Amino acid sequence: MFRFTIHNRAPVIMNYNLNQLSTGQEKQSTYKALKSLLKLISGEHKNLWLALIAILVNSGLLLLGPLLVGHTVDTYIRTKQFHGVLIFGGILLVMYMIAMVTGYTQTRLMGGVGQRMLYTLRNAIFNKLQELPVSFFNQNKAGDLISRVNNDTDKLNQFFSQSLMQFIGSIVTMIGAGIFLLSINLELGAATLAPAVVIVLFTVALSPWVKRKNAKNLKSVGGMSAEIQESLNNFKVIIAFNRRDYFRKRFNEANTKNYKTAIGAGLANNIFVPVYGLLSSIAQLITLLFGIYLISKGNFTLGLLVSYISYTTNFYNPLRQLAALWTSFQVAMASWDRISQILSLESNLKQISLNETATSSALMEFKNVHFSYDDSKEILHNINLRFEKGKTYALIGPTGGGKTTTASLISRLYDPTKGTVLLNGKDIRSFSAAERTQKIGFILQEPFLFTGTVKENILYGNSQYATVTDAELEKIIEEANLNALLAIFDEGLNTQITSGSDSISLGQKQLIAFMRAVLRNPELLILDEATANIDTITEQLLGTILNKLSKETTLVIIAHRLNTIENADEIYFVNEGEVQKAGTLNDALNMLLKGKRVS
Numbered sequence: 209m210f211r212f213t214i215h216n217r218a219p220v221i222m223n224y225n226l227n228q229l230s231t232g233q234e235k236q237s238t239y240k241a242l243k244s245l246l247k248l249i250s251g252e253h254k255n256l257w258l259a260l261i262a263i264l265v266n267s268g269l270l271l272l273g274p275l276l277v278g279h280t281v282d283t284y285i286r287t288k289q290f291h292g293v294l295i296f297g298g299i300l301l302v303m304y305m306i307a308m309v310t311g312y313t314q315t316r317l318m319g320g321v322g323q324r325m326l327y328t329l330r331n332a333i334f335n336k337l338q339e340l341p342v343s344f345f346n347q348n349k350a351g352d353l354i355s356r357v358n359n360d361t362d363k364l365n366q367f368f369s370q371s372l373m374q375f376i377g378s379i380v381t382m383i384g385a386g387i388f389l390l391s392i393n394l395e396l397g398a399a400t401l402a403p404a405v406v407i408v409l410f411t412v413a414l415s416p417w418v419k420r421k422n423a424k425n426l427k428s429v430g431g432m433s434a435e436i437q438e439s440l441n442n443f444k445v446i447i448a449f450n451r452r453d454y455f456r457k458r459f460n461e462a463n464t465k466n467y468k469t470a471i472g473a474g475l476a477n478n479i480f481v482p483v484y485g486l487l488s489s490i491a492q493l494i495t496l497l498f499g500i501y502l503i504s505k506g507n508f509t510l511g512l513l514v515s516y517i518s519y520t521t522n523f524y525n526p527l528r529q530l531a532a533l534w535t536s537f538q539v540a541m542a543s544w545d546r547i548s549q550i551l552s553l554e555s556n557l558k559q560i561s562l563n564e565t566a567t568s569s570a571l572m573e574f575k576n577v578h579f580s581y582d583d584s585k586e587i588l589h590n591i592n593l594r595f596e597k598g599k600t601y602a603l604i605g606p607t608g609g610g611k612t613t614t615a616s617l618i619s620r621l622y623d624p625t626k627g628t629v630l631l632n633g634k635d636i637r638s639f640s641a642a643e644r645t646q647k648i649g650f651i652l653q654e655p656f657l658f659t660g661t662v663k664e665n666i667l668y669g670n671s672q673y674a675t676v677t678d679a680e681l682e683k684i685i686e687e688a689n690l691n692a693l694l695a696i697f698d699e700g701l702n703t704q705i706t707s708g709s710d711s712i713s714l715g716q717k718q719l720i721a722f723m724r725a726v727l728r729n730p731e732l733l734i735l736d737e738a739t740a741n742i743d744t745i746t747e748q749l750l751g752t753i754l755n756k757l758s759k760e761t762t763l764v765i766i767a768h769r770l771n772t773i774e775n776a777d778e779i780y781f782v783n784e785g786e787v788q789k790a791g792t793l794n795d796a797l798n799m800l801l802k803g804k805r806v807s
């Protein structure tokens with residue numbers, strides 16, 4: 209298992225890398241995997257029972273057929289009573305028609321079960337992805353995750369909707385045929401079934417290898433999907449730097465890997481079919497020769513041999529089908545392993561109940577905070593900070609010094625590896641996500657907008673104004689002094705935005721993120737290089753808006769341009785993971801000039 213514990217005081221660094229976790233998880237037993245998988249269809253009792261009854265009736269009817277044929281041969285054909293043959297022919301026809309209806313019924317029922325399972329599963333994974341912390345997304349590629357949500361769930365669906373009942377049907381038919389074979393003649397039955405024992409041993413021995421080959425292939429599909437996603441996300445840089453060849457090469461490598469693993473999986477998946485086929489044919493040969501021998505000795509009848517050969521076919525044909533079904537089962541199990549890896553993850557940023565009384569009068573306080581993104585390097589070392597209500601703080605420092613990391617800890621995108629962050633005097637971990645995001649607003653360096661209108665984007669996650677009309681919102685915007693910003697958009701609140709497209713500029717995106725954050729009226733507002741792409745006039749306008757914010761609002765401004773922080777009450781210099789008070793703007797400038805920069 210992967211490392212995961214929530215300690216009250218010392219959260220550990222989480223390993224969320226799914227491709228690293230997989231090595232430890234591959235050993236999950238098929239039985240355990242199957243048990244957890246069946247929980248997904250636990251609400252489908254009625255349909256499963258109906259499908260099971262349909263398949264039992266279907267198999268029962270198919271099993272009865274050879275017995276009737278044998279009886280007809282011995283009783284009517286040998287005595288030339290052809291009216292009996294016609295009657296039994298009619299009975300058989302009706303039986304086969306009922307078998308067709310039951311076959312169709314189970315296919316329909318299981319198709320529905322499979323699709324509903326797929327639906328539930330995709331929702332479950334997507335909801336889990338929404339719960340997981342930033343570290344998870346830092347450590348995994350989006351393309352691989354998309355492949356798990358789409359491709360792996362589909363493999364499971366294929367097994368459930370197409371193969372599961374066929375699987376059960378084949379087993380039922382085989383058991384029935386096996387019983388008939390042994391009860392008609394024990395010796396002949398044992399000889400006929402001997403090759404099946406070899407098949408079972410062969411299957412048990414090879415299944416883990418087949419599953420491993422399929423797991424490797426699914427992993428490479430995820431890797432290829434990650435390559436596609438990365439090049440699509442960065443197509444402008446690729447074109448600008450003429451790196452097409454480099455990405456072509458990378459994609460080709462991923463594609464080659466996928467090709468090789470697909471061939472490996474295909475080989476493994478097809479190994480059962482010819483072996484099952486050969487052993488089935490050997491079994492039929494044994495039946496025929498041994499049966500003729502028994503007839504010659506007078507211990508068997510021709511009718512019984514006809515029935516017997518039919519039962520041998522009834523036993524070995526489903527066994528042949530099982531070869532393909534077993535492969536589909538192994539693929540489904542490998543997919544399920546990859547899906548359950550995501551479902552079994554827990555966020556390390558859960559709310560914890562501490563029942564503490566406030567231990568600080570500051571709005572936000574860092575007490576001996578240390579932080580690392582991973583095991584390799586500590587990024588923040590023993591930080592002590594206090595942010596009082598209504599004051600403005602600036603974080604300045606060289607690139608890579610730790611400003612954004614400090615801001616991320618303020619808004620609990622991560623927990624400290626050591627030490628405590630206090631909000632309103634209490635451990636920040638004791639607040640629910642809703643309480644915390646209500647209190648703390650964060651304008652990111654690279655604002656993200658969703659596909660929709662400006663209105664939808666500025667009201668994103670704002671339950672207070674969720675139902676306001678355009679006119680009401682315009683009034684609210686005016687009261688918050690944001691109307692000059694809205695005026696920049698040609699169609700105002702209804703200006704259409706497409707996520708990831710260039711329909712609006714980076715500066716305009718920052719303005720929307722700014723309006724989004726201000727309208728939430730947070731107690732603490734963090735601006736991480738939030739005006740870096742905005743012209744000087746608009747930047748001054750933002751300054752005025754910030755000055756007019758409630759006297760209670762605390763501002764934390766991260767900026768490289770010092771003119772944006774001239775009104776700060778306190779300036780902190782963040783360098784090489786250490787934070788110190790910088791004093792006046794001039795002192796800050798000197799520190800910046802002298803400060804050690806990242807090389």
Ligand SMILES: Nc1ncnc2c1ncn2[C@@H]1O[C@H](COP(=O)(O)OP(=O)(O)OP(=O)(O)O)[C@@H](O)[C@H]1O
Pocket residue numbers: 346581582587605606607608609610611612613614782
């Ligand atoms: N997700 C991450 N995983 C691992 N290391 C990271 C991650 N994000 C930042 N770092 C590292 O943490 C250090 C501090 O980065 P941070 O982004 O906090 O600096 P910064 O002062 O905000 O820089 P800038 O002015 O360029 O925004 C850097 O060495 C950076 O490489």
